[in-house]
Structure formats: C-alpha cells, structure tokens
Amino acid sequence: MLVSKALAVKIGAGVAAATIAASGAAAANGATAHAAKTRTPTTLVATAGPGHIRHHRYPHTVAWIKGHLTSNTTPAGQVSGARVFLKREGRRGHWYVVQIRRTGRFGNVFFRVHGLRRGASFKLVFRGNRNFARSKSNVITIAPVTASR
Numbered sequence: 001m002l003v004s005k006a007l008a009v010k011i012g013a014g015v016a017a018a019t020i021a022a023s024g025a026a027a028a029n030g031a032t033a034h035a036a037k038t039r040t041p042t043t044l045v046a047t048a049g050p051g052h053i054r055h056h057r058y059p060h061t062v063a064w065i066k067g068h069l070t071s072n073t074t075p076a077g078q079v080s081g082a083r084v085f086l087k088r089e090g091r092r093g094h095w096y097v098v099q100i101r102r103t104g105r106f107g108n109v110f111f112r113v114h115g116l117r118r119g120a121s122f123k124l125v126f127r128g129n130r131n132f133a134r135s136k137s138n139v140i141t142i143a144p145v146t147a148s149r
Helices: 005-033
Strands: 042-048 052-054 060-071 083-089 095-102 108-115 120-126 140-142
Touching (some): 042 120, 042 140, 060 083, 060 120, 108 120
Antiparallel strands (some): 060 108, 083 095, 083 120
C-alpha cells in the first residue's frame, strides 16, 4: 500500500502527540499519587498519680497513669478520640500492650495499673492515624511494694 509523504507526516505527528499526552498524564497522575500528606506532629505526656498499697493476701500497689495527647495545630491543642496503648516492660526489655483506651474530649486518657512486688515500668504509645503522627511518652516506673503491715 502506497501512502503519500504528507499523509505519513500527519499520521506520525498525531501518534507523537498522543504519546506525549499519554505519558504526560501518566507522569502527572504518578506525581499526585505519591504526594503524601504530612501528618501533624503530636506529643504524648504520661504522669502517674500517687499509688496506694492494697493489703490483701498478696499486697500490691494500685496507681493511675494519666496521658495527655496534644498537637500544636488543633484548636486548643488536644487530640480527642485517639487510641492510646499502655505498654508494660517485661523480661529482657520487651514491651507488651496491657490496655487500650481512647482519649477524651480534652486529649486525656486514664489507666488503672497494678504494680506488683517487684514494681513495674509503663509507657504510653499513640500509633498515629490519617491526620496525626505517632508519638510515645516517657517511661513511668511504679515502685515495688514494701512488705510492712
């Protein structure tokens, strides 16, 4: 089949334009698909209330750990409704989850913990979500129970 030179140039130009348009659209879609939204940084602070000793058959310490999750960009700075994990230090430095709670309206979360005879170390962890970055608190240590009655 014989094709004139002018027709071949028109077909070639059309194919080139279509290729450039398709690759440009693909590049634009790829650039927008990989543009990750930056998460707002958060701060998680843990404090422990004074523990009291319960004298039963086996004495133990009961204490409250309070966490406060904040962010600089939210109104009033609190992050509400976020899941916070209470982790306890086990043997050989391994941390494991013992309780999970959601923050309240003002970014506070409370955990009731038992520190046994040897004492215990705890920390709070916020794993982050779609809008807020992850954070973890300082380590809280509950002193061991003395055996005096």
